[in-house]
Amino acid sequence: MRRLFPVTEETVAEAPGGGVDAGGSPGAGAVDREWSLEELAAAYAYPEKTNGRPEAWLRANMVSTLDGAAQHDGRSQPISSASDMRIFGTLRALADVVLVGAETVRQEGYRPARARAEFAAAREAAGQAQAAAIAIVSASLELDYSLPLFTSPLVPTLILTGAAAAPDRVAAAEKAGARVVVAGDGMGVDPARAVQALADLGHTRLLAEGGPRLLGQMVAAEVLDELCLTISPMLVVGDAQRISGGPSVPVPRHFELVSLLEESGFLFSRYHRS
Numbered sequence: 001m002r003r004l005f006p007v008t009e010e011t012v013a014e015a016p017g018g019g020v021d022a023g024g025s026p027g028a029g030a031v032d033r034e035w036s037l038e039e040l041a042a043a044y045a046y047p048e049k050t051n052g053r054p055e056a057w058l059r060a061n062m063v064s065t066l067d068g069a070a071q072h073d074g075r076s077q078p079i080s081s082a083s084d085m086r087i088f089g090t091l092r093a094l095a096d097v098v099l100v101g102a103e104t105v106r107q108e109g110y111r112p113a114r115a116r117a118e119f120a121a122a123r124e125a126a127g128q129a130q131a132a133a134i135a136i137v138s139a140s141l142e143l144d145y146s147l148p149l150f151t152s153p154l155v156p157t158l159i160l161t162g163a164a165a166a167p168d169r170v171a172a173a174e175k176a177g178a179r180v181v182v183a184g185d186g187m188g189v190d191p192a193r194a195v196q197a198l199a200d201l202g203h204t205r206l207l208a209e210g211g212p213r214l215l216g217q218m219v220a221a222e223v224l225d226e227l228c229l230t231i232s233p234m235l236v237v238g239d240a241q242r243i244s245g246g247p248s249v250p251v252p253r254h255f256e257l258v259s260l261l262e263e264s265g266f267l268f269s270r271y272h273r274s
Contacts, residue, residue: 001033001034001035001083001261001262001263001268002124002261002262002263003259003260003261004260004261004267009084009227012229022189028113028227029096032085032090032102033207037086037090037093037118038117039170040087040090041090041093041094043259043261043268044087044090044094044228044270045094045146046059046094046205049204054140055135055172055199056195056196056198056199056203056204056206057204057205057206057225057226058195058206058207058208058210058214058218058223058224058225058226058272059091059206059207059208059224059225059226059227059228060184060209060210060218060224060226060227060228061087061091061207061208061229061230062089062207062210062215062228062229062243063076063080063084063229063230063231063232064077064079064208064229064230064231064232064242064243065079065231065232065234065235065240066232066233066234067070067235067236067237068242069236069240069241069242070212070239070240070241070242070243071208071240071241072234072236072238072240074107075107075108076108076210077108078233079234079236080230081230081232081263081264081266082152083263083264083268084232084266085259086266087228087230087268089208089259090114092113092131092132092207092229093116093118093119093123094119094205094207095132095134095205095206095207096128096129096132096133096198096202096203096204096206096209096265097132097133097134097158097198097203097205097206098132098133098134098135098209099135099137099160099206099207099208099209099214100134100135100136100137100208100209100211100214101136101137101138101210101211101213101214102136102137102138102140102143103211104143104210104211104214105143105147106144107137107211108202109148110134110147110149111147111148112131112134112148112149112152112153112154112155112157113131113132113133113134113153114131114154115130115131116131116156124201128205129154129155130154130155131154131155131206132155132157132207133153133156133157133158133203134149134153134157134158135157135158135159135160135181135198136149136157136159136160136190137160137161137194137214138157138159138160138161138189139162139165139168139187139188139189140165140169140187141159141161141165141166141169141170141172141173141180142169143159143173145172145173145176145178150177150178151176151177153177154256155177156177156179156189157177157178157179157257158164158178158179158180158181158195158198159173159178159179159180159181160181160183160189160194161180161181161182161183161184161187161189161202162182162183162184162185162186162187162189163182163184163185163186163214163221164185164186164189164271165180165182166182181194181197181198181201183196183197185265187206188220191217191218191220191221191223192205192223195223196212208224210243212241212242212243212244212245213245213246215233215243215244215245216244216246216247217243217246218245219244219249219253220247220249222253224273225272225273226270226271226272226273227255227269227271228269228270229268229269229270230266230267230268230269231245231266231267231269232266233264233265233266241257253273254273254274255271255272255273255274256271256273256274257269257270257271258270258271258272
């Protein structure tokens with residue numbers, strides 16, 4: 001893996017695997033090698049707290065093929081790679097909470113986040129639980145409570161829903177051990193209220209993993225601070241979804257490229273909201 005785009009001049013000198021020349025192309029010192037988990041964690045660290053006060057930061061992590069597909073046969077795994085999964089695991093290890101839509105939970109067979117010995121000391125020092133909580137966004141609460149997300153999580157699974165959710169389904173979720181968090185006045189979840197509700201629980205390092213409809217809602221609500229996008233060197237054709245879906249926003253949201261890594265043709269980009 002090598003860094004193609006430095007954040008600052010200082011990171012050119014310090015970048016693992018080499019820097020870039022003045023024209024922005026890989027320099028002679030740029031070599032492919034496997035970055036350590038510590039280096040990846042430093043590269044993807046959440047922003048420092050402002051004036052020591054915790055502020056929520058919402059990042060999303062998605063993968064897309066060259067022709068814009070976010071999935072193949074309904075799942076993202078076929079367009080991923082080993083390095084993509086290392087970054088996926090690192091982002092989870094840095095987060096307080098992983099947000100995911102209910103349909104993605106069903107399609108991807110979601111499991112609880114696991115504790116990683118490599119990150120245990122850093123999470124303890126940051127005051128984090130041993131693993132990130134999974135927060136499922138669901139209006140209907142039609143979920144399979146026999147899944148490991150509910151039967152064997154290291155930390156209780158959260159369910160974000162609206163105030164109009166069916167009381168019997170809320171009761172069923174709570175009976176299964178989930179914590180139900182109201183983040184909307186109707187059936188659905190308001191993205192801004194979801195971010196605030198999680199922050200009120202002390203969860204400020206937020207990671208969204210999809211699906212496309214959830215990401216589209218976050219973009220439309222202007223609550224997305226960062227997008228980590230893996231560009232897979234594959235073409236799949238078909239009618240797969242893009243990384244975000246939903247109605248078009250009135251004005252395109254502009255994000256700024258802050259870093260770019262490459263490994264075996266896969267590009268690992270990070271964008272911050274301008």
